[in-house]
Amino acid sequence: MEAKETLAMVKGQAEIWQQMYAFVDSMALKCAVELRIADIIHLNGGPITLRQIADGVDSLSPDIPYLARIMRLLVRKNIFIEHHHSVDDDEETLYGLTEKSKWLLHDAELSLAPMVLMENHPWLLAPWHCLGQCVKEGGIAFNKAHGCGIWEFASKNLEFNNIQNNAMACTAKIVARGILAEYKDEFGCLGSLMDVGGGTGKLIAEIVKAHPRIKGTNFDLPHVVNTAPLHEGVSHVGGDMFEVIPNADAIIIKWVLHDWSDESCIKILKNCRKAIQQKSGKVIIVDIVLEKDRNDLFDETRMAFDLLMMAHTTGGKERTELEWKKLLEESGFGRYKIIKIPALQSIIEAYPD
Template structure:
């Protein structure tokens, strides 16, 4: 899949381009960390020594890295980092079929300094830096939790405002569950436009504790991997990219059980292009993908990868139905 522009959304307006540029700036720290790790690993030197017209695979690059601790996933992790450089026009790449075929918070910054280690060794670098996962850290540090929720709310507000202008998938629903809905701001935007819908905002108990009251919305705390409230439809925004494939399928199956026959799951996520581009959207997605690799062992995925998760979790139909800013894709998984 190439760019989402003109596929499910019109050409970007000047205002939309300015908004996308502002979103990209928020990921500048990740680009600097990638560049630092690139220099530490001598990637430019390795590629240059292959020759001006040569094509070199990530596996071939890994074989020349200064470590004996790499594993079978090292080429894949390196490929994700190289996407950042390609999307910023520092490298070029081609796709070939081979046989082996808030970001500025100090807590994230300390993990980001371990970029080289995550490429060579893998593993959750946030956990190694702090002795606990991001979500455990949020539970222990109320100030960090509040900053994280505000950051997510701000980004979701920008995306959902645009999505509500064009996406018609909430029409006719009587109930809607927002799984991982944070403090409920996004769901409140949907209910404000469709007041006949009963909204249920579902998240971890420590998140729900700080959630304000919204008309037409009930806040419910719990563990989304165990069970989620039932509703005509379920929405998840920027949740699946936090998790590896197995945890995603576990979560999707939990949602499947909570839906009625013919019910649908609305997924809002970034879509990684099949071929890395130099667009603003591709630059942002590739940077955020590195944040997922560092801090959560999650990843940004392509349309084909989301379709595979959909089918492998029991859903019968998959469709990308809308895209905001050529960045935030709205996908529907039908039961």
């Protein structure tokens, strides 16, 4: 075997090993969030020792050698950073935050910690093991793992409902920043805005905070809005988007349509169209738009989300622009415009015929 061929074989082997154990990164990340390592460092005001991290962990007898091995991997992945300095002729290692670990702070204004906990929870990992079965015989991975769909599961399981609501709330605040940065002028003419599938109302609350004259409504399933906190200028309304959606000047629907099949999306969008009373009304879709040759910071994650929809939803998927265009046309929206924002998602502004 030639040296070039041998090198290619070894490289292929190494990459398969790396992919095989990619889950280790997720588990170490989850561990860091559960132990609140980033929060412990942050509360101390700067880099601290392993012993200080251990003292901050909620445990009477933390295993420091275990913690050291986890931190070694997280430093290798640039989640945390090591600082070395000498104390009485002994070298001491301190651990500090990076731009990555700042996203793991529980009480930060913008945080992905709740999302890390949700996506790596055993309840949401179980359906991934059913993907091969789904390819062979069809069906829904989440149903195969749990005996029902994700929304029914959430309605019956208060703990999971809370985990899911917290995760959706944290992403809503992040996406709201991107929306308000790139789309802020488009809200000024609206008297009322309906957030369909708005969860606990974080997104609509951020929009109304920036545009107080808007009458904001958060619309979601009763078991979701029943646990939603109060937001100034926002009303919570429980209902079913497949049945009827309350009237508004415009509708915003964030990260909802990717959860559903084309047939279900058409039902939702037709109900959105009925809810828009004025001719100037529009539907503001905030969702991923897949692009074949797009190579930005979020491209790999967008592709991963398409398989996430296979694992967790009833026929959901991420869509290309052509797929969005077809969906909108079949729902009575003859015109649309895509607006890029600094986030995983884009804005698809759709106008009824």
